[in-house]
Structures are given as structure tokens and as C-alpha cells.
Amino acid sequence: MRLRRAVLGGDTAGIVAAILGDGLDPAARVGIYRHHAFATLGDALQGTFPVVCRLVDKRFFAYAAHEYLREHPPHSRCLVEYGADFADFLARFTPCQELPYLAGVAHFEWALNIAATVREVTPLEAGKLAAIPPEEAAYVAFRLQPSLSYLASPWPIDAIWQANQQDEMPAVDLTRGGISLQIRRVGEAVAWQRLDPGTFAFRTALADGLVLAAAMLAATLKDPAFDLAESLRQVFAEGLAVASRISPKQETPQ
């Protein structure tokens, strides 16, 4: 624990007495390990959030990564799995408040990372749904592809991300309004698409495990013209559902 505090927090007071100087300040020796931990974990974050890094520049990113690391050291030993709450951290991190879309871009890059590191599983066939008795259909809940993320933002974060893939950054119209995105793995590639508000409400409700009736209610409240049959057909056509169950109790959207 003392070495953890020394490496993570730079608080070497509890540990220096146990370390031989060998011609150097013991704290400087701990500093070599501390430097390595922060440099490599910072590099790992930069690898997962390259556009966030480009938007704020490398020096600021290193500073933000350093603060994040102190608060949220990794738990997984697989570094591609590190950074799940980096976007939330950036949203609270006062020094970058003048880039209001930054946390959104970080959420988007994390969703891309999930899609790149989680394999798709065999989807349910549409026939499976037809086999459910009509009186139970309203209480069906689905499990969706594990690579899926749904993300809504008041900023065009996908366009900002795309613009930052090029050396000469094209202008992005930030006033065009919000977007609702679905991000997933398709084969070996990562793909995303914008969804209309009704479809987005429907799919996020399903992704959260709500039963069909509740997901439909959420979607219809968002978009009175929501077409359940067509939306459900799309869910199966895209191979989004991987398992289903009949919920024992009725669930309604919060």
C-alpha cells in the first residue's frame, strides 16, 4: 500500500525508509517506477482516445490523463479495457470546460473501443419471435449484441471525430443540432449510424432490458408516428438481438 501511494500519488514518505539509496535519493528511485506507470498508462489512454488527444493537444491530454490516473487507476490488466469512465471524468474536469463536446467525443471513442474489442455473437433469427404466443409478445425482453453502444449528444460528435481523421481538418457545423448514434462491431470492422429519435428510444430501452411493450411506449412518446412492426423487423434484419426471454413481470420505462 505504501508503494502504491508512492507510485500513484507521489507520496513517498511512507516508503523511503525501506529503500536503499545506492547513491541516489530513494524518492528518485520510486520516481522511475512512477514515471513508467504514468507514461505507459497515459500512452494507453492516448491510444484509445486519439481524437480527444488531438482536440486538446498532447500536453493537455497528458495532464488530464495524469489526473484521471490518480483518481481512477486501472483495475483490468488489459489496457484496452482501461478508460471506461474517462469521458465522465472529462465532463467534470474544469480545465476543459470550454470544449463542451469533448466528453461526447470521448464517449464516442470509448464506444468505438468496445466495438473493436468485443466480438459479435450469433444473432436471433426473426422466426424466434414469431414462435412467441401473441398474448406474451408484449412481455418479451431481448439481450442485444455485446459490442453495441447507444449514444446521444447535443453535438455532432461523429462528424467531429470524422473531421479529425484528416490532416487538414474540415470545418464542422456545430449548430446542426444533436445526434443519436448506434455503434457496433460488424465482422471485423467498427460501424456506426445515426438513428431517428423514435428508433433510438426503442433500441436503448431494449438494450436496457425493458420488455417490448415498455420499449414501444418509450418510442411512441418520443415519436408518435413510431412503427413497432417495422422497427422490430429492422432490429432482426440488423442482427441486434442475441437472446430473448419472457419477462415475468411488467416493466415500464422510468
Added chain:
Amino acid sequence: MPQLRPITSGREGIGLRSRHVSEIAATRPEIGFLEVHAENYMAETPAMDRLLELRRDYPVSVHGVALPLGSAEELERGHLARFKALIDRVEPVLVSEHLAWSAIGGAYLNDLLPLPYTEESLDLFCRHVEEAQEKLGRRSLIENPSSYLRYRHSPIPEPEFMTAVARRTGCGILCDVNNVYVSASNFGFDPLAYLEALPIPAIGEIHLAGHHAAEGVDVLVDHHGSRVAEPVWGLYVAALRRFGAVSTLIEWDTNLPALEILLDEARHAEELAHVHRYVDTAWPANAAPPSRPRR
């Protein structure tokens, strides 16, 4: 008299980095084996499929960098299970981990932190190695660390500690020659004496890598970011003379160069291994003839 032993898994290997994968797949260079960091292949990325394709043509060695064998806490079962799943899929020729610890209180520091070498830490470390070998269902190699600090209370010399671990657990030793050089230089001990203290039959692999001087302090740091330094090649020859020809890996993780540079380093290691083999087989009259040199 050094003991002659066959090269167990072909010739010299290189660390497999994602940036080199397509070039290796396309050009199929002559390499003895490829070594991957276990933690880079635990997620379901397309990289896993690439690795399994290369696995058809190259022996693969799996090098763990994060199993906290030296941590005072219990081994994290979840990580060990993922390690095991990876090994079952890849069926590597070699499996290795470190004499170090890297996590405490649930936080993973991505550092290979040093252990104090005491009877107590030896018991604990051996218990963890035994548990890991049992769960993985196979023998593993344990690598000596590069060190930048020593504890005041650490009465067992590192090579003795390594030897005791190998004897008690049956694990092999991965001798990182660059780490021996770096630690020897940082603490002023004789690197040759270190090699002499390691048990010959336990040595299953050698690592070679670049190091650099830390900024502002008189300390060498193992950074895997440059060519193998000249004195380390010298120490490698000494290691070959003591251990015989052992599968040798060129490690390169930061400032990654063109694949050709890695292959060039591996060829140099191979040349030195050949020279060494002729030197040793020339002496005893009744020794078996040396095998034909490759290329």
C-alpha cells in the same frame, strides 16, 4: 564446460507488435518464433484472428506482463482464467511471467515493481507460481526484472531467489540479459557472477532489449526502445557459453522501428549463437558433430 543442448523452439524470435502483423503475414520472414504479450490478446479484437493465422506458420510464445505473482494479495482468479483461455487457444511453445508485482488494492499500475527478497516473499512467490502453473496446466518461465531500487531488508541475492523458485516450483527461468546488465550497472554488481549463479538446466529462454539512461539521474532504464547495446551483446555471448543455445527473443515495445530492424537484431543474435556452437563443439573429441548451419 558448457552443456550442449538443442535449440528448443527454433531460432531467434521477435516480439509481435500489431504494426508489423500484416508485413509478417505477407512476407513470411524466417524467424524462430513470435512472442506476444498475453494482456494484448485477452480482448476479442481482430488481432486474435491474425495471431491464430500466424500461429500456423510460427511457434508462438506467450509472455504475461501483469499476473501479479509477487503481490501480497491472492492471485486474481479472473485474470488467471483469461490467461488460461488464451493459452488454450494459442497453444504456445513457451509461457512466461515476471519476478515482480504490479497491482495492489485492486489498482493495476502497469509497472513491474520489485520484491524484497526474503524467506517470506519466497514462500509467497512460490505459492503463486505453483497456483499459476496448476491453473494453466503447464510449466512456466519466470523472468528476472530490471531494477531501479533495492530494499533495505532483502537478504537473499536475486539469482539465489530465482534459483530457489525454480527448484521449489519446477518452473523455468527466462534470463533477460539486458535486465541483468541494467540492474548490475545500477547497483554495481558483477553481471557475469549473476549468470554463473543461475542453474543451467532451468534456463528456457533469453530476452534481449535496448535500454537508456534515465533523465537527470545516473540510472539505466530497460525501455525496449532501441537496439541491443554493445555490452549487452557481450553479456549475451557469455550467457550462451554458460547456458548453451537457448531460444532468444528481441524485445522492442516503444519507439517501434521498421520490421527489418528487428529481424536484423534477431539475425545478429543467431550469428552469435552459431559462432558459440562451433567454439564449443570444437573441443571434446567425442562430442556429437554440430548440426548444419542454417543459411
